[in-house]
Amino acid sequence: xxxxxxxxxxxxxxxxxxxxxxxxxxxxxxxxxxxxxxxxxxxxxxxxxxxxxxxxxxxxxxxxxxxxxxxxxxxxxxxxxxxxxxxxxxxxxxxxxxxxxxxxxxxxxxxxxxxxxxxxxxxxxxxxxxxxxxxxxxxxxxxxxxxxxxxxxxxxxxxxxxxxxxxxxxxxxxxxxxxxxxxxxxxxxxxxxxxxxxxxxxxxxxxxxxxxxxxxxxxxxxxxxxxxxxxxxxxxxxxxxxxxxxxxxxxxxxxxxxxxxxxxxxxxxxxxxxxxxxxxxxxxxxxxxxxxxxxxxxxxxxxxxxxxxxxxxxxxxxxxxxxxxxxxxxxxxxxxxxxxxxxxxxxxxxxxxxxxxxxxxxxxxxxxxxxxxxxxxxxxxxxxxxxxx
Amino acid sequence: xxxxxxxxxxxxxxxxxxxxxxxxxxxxxxxxxxxxxxxxxxxxxxxxxxxxxxxxxxxxxxxxxxxxxxxxxxxxxxxxxxxxxxxxxxxxxxxxxxxxxxxxxxxxxxxxxxxxxxxxxxxxxxxxxxxxxxxxxxxxxxxxxxxxxxxxxxxxxxxxxxxxxxxxxxxxxxxxxxxxxxxxxxxxxxxxxxxxxxxxxxxxxxxxxxxxxxxxxxxxx
Numbered sequence: 001x002x003x004x005x006x007x008x009x010x011x012x013x014x015x016x017x018x019x020x021x022x023x024x025x026x027x028x029x030x031x032x033x034x035x036x037x038x039x040x041x042x043x044x045x046x047x048x049x050x051x052x053x054x055x056x057x058x059x060x061x062x063x064x065x066x067x068x069x070x071x072x073x074x075x076x077x078x079x080x081x082x083x084x085x086x087x088x089x090x091x092x093x094x095x096x097x098x099x100x101x102x103x104x105x106x107x108x109x110x111x112x113x114x115x116x117x118x119x120x121x122x123x124x125x126x127x128x129x130x131x132x133x134x135x136x137x138x139x140x141x142x143x144x145x146x147x148x149x150x151x152x153x154x155x156x157x158x159x160x161x162x163x164x165x166x167x168x169x170x171x172x173x174x175x176x177x178x179x180x181x182x183x184x185x186x187x188x189x190x191x192x193x194x195x196x197x198x199x200x201x202x203x204x205x206x207x208x209x210x211x212x213x214x215x216x217x218x219x220x221x222x223x224x225x226x227x228x229x230x231x232x233x234x235x236x237x238x239x240x241x242x243x244x245x246x247x248x249x250x251x252x253x254x255x256x257x258x259x260x261x262x263x264x265x266x267x268x269x270x271x272x273x274x275x276x277x278x279x280x281x282x283x284x285x286x287x288x289x290x291x292x293x294x295x296x297x298x299x300x301x302x303x304x305x306x307x308x309x310x311x312x313x314x315x316x317x318x319x320x321x322x323x324x325x326x327x328x329x330x331x332x333x334x335x336x337x338x339x340x341x342x343x344x345x346x347x348x349x350x351x352x353x354x355x356x357x358x359x360x361x362x363x364x365x366x367x368x369x370x371x372x373x374x375x376x377x378x379x380x381x382x383x384x385x386x387x388x389x
Numbered sequence: 390x391x392x393x394x395x396x397x398x399x400x401x402x403x404x405x406x407x408x409x410x411x412x413x414x415x416x417x418x419x420x421x422x423x424x425x426x427x428x429x430x431x432x433x434x435x436x437x438x439x440x441x442x443x444x445x446x447x448x449x450x451x452x453x454x455x456x457x458x459x460x461x462x463x464x465x466x467x468x469x470x471x472x473x474x475x476x477x478x479x480x481x482x483x484x485x486x487x488x489x490x491x492x493x494x495x496x497x498x499x500x501x502x503x504x505x506x507x508x509x510x511x512x513x514x515x516x517x518x519x520x521x522x523x524x525x526x527x528x529x530x531x532x533x534x535x536x537x538x539x540x541x542x543x544x545x546x547x548x549x550x551x552x553x554x555x556x557x558x559x560x561x562x563x564x565x566x567x568x569x570x571x572x573x574x575x576x577x578x579x580x581x582x583x584x585x586x587x588x589x590x591x592x593x594x595x596x597x598x599x600x601x602x603x604x605x606x607x608x609x610x
Contacts, residue, residue: 011488301482302495304470305476305499311467383435383444
């Protein structure tokens with residue numbers, strides 16, 4: 001039967017060509033769209049590395065006119081006063097390379113024998129706890145590190161380790177990166193530019209609250225704290241800093257706003273894919289109905305020659321599935337060149353998933369569309385079919 | 390070989406009831422070549438469809454090859470048709486996208502005969518109708534007479550006991566019609582195949598063993 005169906009498809013190659021082309025092009029469009037969607041979906045499912053829920057971020061006003069001692073005292077007062085508020089659990093400070101801010105600090109150094117490039121952020125000792133960073137090995141900064149006279153302590157992310165020191169335990173080791181740095185801990189990740197960004201090598205440096213560049217304050221709130229509480233916090237900060245030019249931002253809102261720019265093209269692509277699939281389905285439905293009506297005589301003849309209704313259903317479904325499989329195989333041959341030849345910017349795994357998903361979607365659509373017309377074909381009365389033709 | 394008892398066939402719509410066959414009683418013996426004649430629309434083809442199990446009578450008993458087929462389910466009926474009956478149609482009903490040999494192999498496909506054996510049997514059938522050298526041709530490359538000979542080869546490839554021919558010479562000129570008729574007569578004589586043929590042609594009907602006449606759904610002779 002399978003050979004017979006292949007013969008039928010081959011002998012009708014000129015009339016099948018357009019359908020084959022339609023399925024092939026649909027596969028390619030789906031593949032391209034799904035590659036982007038899958039890439040972003042996988043990014044979305046990776047942990048950010050820090051918590052944005054119930055976290056506020058305060059951009060403090062410029063304190064450069066104050067001396068370091070006054071700055072330190074002011075921030076210490078902020079920390080003490082705010083932590084006494086009923087819904088505030090922890091306060092930390094960091095520099096302007098803050099989550100979802102778009103601010104980046106990148107540095108590179110090849111004096112250690114190979115090039116190390118990493119993003120940098122400066123934070124204080126409370127940052128890990130305040131932002132719920134996951135330390136996977138070593139430890140986070142603590143008071144001892146302020147007094148380390150020999151090496152500047154740094155925390156790196158796992159991606160940094162995997163890229164530059166794979167399968168090595170570098171805890172307490174010294175690396176050359178803008179001077180000697182001692183890696184004291186490794187964090188799981190810190191994708192502070194947002195959930196739709198790739199993990200990159202990241203290095204956290206220790207900053208002291210008295211440093212002028214630690215101008216961002218992070219507040220860890222009790223779960224369920226509402227925006228109304230912001231007024232009390234705002235008042236408290238204003239009383240301490242004697243200024244109202246600071247800005248309080250809800251980190252979760254920032255995360256959502258940051259993601260919106262990526263969600264829009266994703267939703268647009270999913271809409272295009274859905275529209276395309278509906279079009280393909282309707283087109284196939286129409287072609288199948290036309291084919292069945294055109295081939296009524298053949299259906300009647302096959303029934304007269306001993307075909308059972310299931311043979312007719314099977315034949316029509318297999319015909320369309322084989323044709324689709326042919327178009328999909330052709331599409332896969334083209335699509336697979338992208339990861340094999342590393343033609344695109346995306347990681348190959350995303351492309352393989354996109355190929356598999358595109359093939360599955362097309363085959364499911366085709367099978368579903370073929371089921372009803374094929375079943376209807378089998379219900380055609382042989383005597384009527386032979387008479388009509 | 391074929392026994393029809395009190396066959397009635399009525400087509401009903403919401404508003405109208407049409408009697409296509411009215412109390413038909415026919416008994417056709419093995420090896421008989423019977424022709425059925427009658428004006429257009431008198432029920433000849435319906436009668437052939439009932440004999441060929443392509444249509445069910447509204448009432449009456451159908452016995453084909455000593456089997457009362459009324460109780461057969463659709464799968465058994467399909468298998469019975471495949472094993473016992475061969476069909477020849479006025480408009481040939483060849484599948485245009487299949488070559489001559491593939492068209493002839495069709496009944497064997499549903500009998501699950503392997504490809505090698507199918508091919509051998511199809512060539513043998515085509516040889517018996519004088520078309521062995523046309524196996525790779527497609528129906529649109531054949532004349533009307535050749536098409537009907539392919540259809541005959543397809544009908545006999547499974548060596549059925551009964552051949553049902555619905556105006557097999559109706560679309561052919563007299564020369565080609567005679568050629569086709571000669572093949573049918575030869576099949577009847579050499580293989581003892583029972584043949585029932587619907588025809589409008591008195592001359593063709595005269596060549597058969599027996600003539601049945603139908604008029605307005607009733608048997609008149």
